[in-house]
Amino acid sequence: MGMATRVPFVSPTIFSPNQFHKHCCVAQGSFSSSLLSHATRRNNKRFIGISVVAMAHSSKSTVLVTGAGGRTGQIVYKKLKERPDEYIAKGLVRTEESKQKIGAADDVFVGDIRDSESLAPALEGIDALIILTSAVPQIKPGFDPTKGQSPEFYFEEGAFPEQVDWIGQKNQIDAAKAAGVKQIVLVGSMGGTDLNHPLNNLGNANILVWKRKAEQ
Ligand SMILES: NC(=O)c1ccc[n+]([C@@H]2O[C@H](COP(=O)([O-])OP(=O)(O)OC[C@H]3O[C@@H](n4cnc5c(N)ncnc54)[C@H](OP(=O)(O)O)[C@@H]3O)[C@@H](O)[C@H]2O)c1
Numbered sequence: 001m002g003m004a005t006r007v008p009f010v011s012p013t014i015f016s017p018n019q020f021h022k023h024c025c026v027a028q029g030s031f032s033s034s035l036l037s038h039a040t041r042r043n044n045k046r047f048i049g050i051s052v053v054a055m056a057h058s059s060k061s062t063v064l065v066t067g068a069g070g071r072t073g074q075i076v077y078k079k080l081k082e083r084p085d086e087y088i089a090k091g092l093v094r095t096e097e098s099k100q101k102i103g104a105a106d107d108v109f110v111g112d113i114r115d116s117e118s119l120a121p122a123l124e125g126i127d128a129l130i131i132l133t134s135a136v137p138q139i140k141p142g143f144d145p146t147k148g149q150s151p152e153f154y155f156e157e158g159a160f161p162e163q164v165d166w167i168g169q170k171n172q173i174d175a176a177k178a179a180g181v182k183q184i185v186l187v188g189s190m191g192g193t194d195l196n197h198p199l200n201n202l203g204n205a206n207i208l209v210w211k212r213k214a215e216q
Helices: 017-023 071-081 096-101 116-123 161-178 198-204 207-215
Strands: 004-011 031-042 045-056 061-066 087-093 108-110 128-131 183-186
Touching: 061 071, 061 116, 071 087, 087 096, 087 116, 096 108, 116 161, 128 161, 161 183, 161 207, 198 207
Parallel strands: 061 087, 061 128, 087 108, 128 183
Antiparallel strands: 004 045, 031 045
16 A cells, blocks of 8 residues: 655755755655656746655555454454464454454454544554444344244344444444545445345344445
């Protein structure tokens, strides 16, 4: 990934690129620079306009996986960790229990996507965000699989798809944009445009409708 910063610079002195580097030190760390110059004449003096294009060359991309304790999130977080030459993987989970479940590394943050402020530390300095959070339906008590019944589902108070899949996903996207994150991958579900999809009846919570709203 590369980031280009243009720094316009006008000097009455004409520098060669080498001299310019002696005067203006912009090449630091993993940054390199190239110069674009043009000459103009004003009041019989020659001015050189120089733009410094600084490119951030980093071979590694820092990626935050949210819902990193979930079924898909765990796999994605692990896969990124297996490629340390390409990625610096970070995770966001909702609870300490989830953090323990995926190894409790320092790069796993605990935060709640319904609370924008709790996301800031995890988003700091990342290049890409992969959203794998989801409202988690619970099976109603009394379900007995041995009786050939179908389970009934419910969502915990405050953890309905409206709060998690709509507000929570929107919070992540807004916070990532504010933090300058360059890429966002939102993992959704098929059937988002089908109002009559059976998943919308699950827990009477319109799960696909709210996921779709976040995509839009
Ligand atoms: N699994 C599939 O077959 C499949 C197929 C197609 C699409 N998808 C999509 O992929 C996404 C992830 O699915 P999944 O099956 O991996 O989900 P999942 O196993 O239910 O995991 C969802 C994760 O979201 C986290 N979460 C819930 N509320 C949160 C909150 N308020 N703050 C922070 N984290 C919160 C949960 O954390 P805790 O564990 O701490 O509660 C959980 O780990 C969903 O959008 C789903 O629709 C999944």
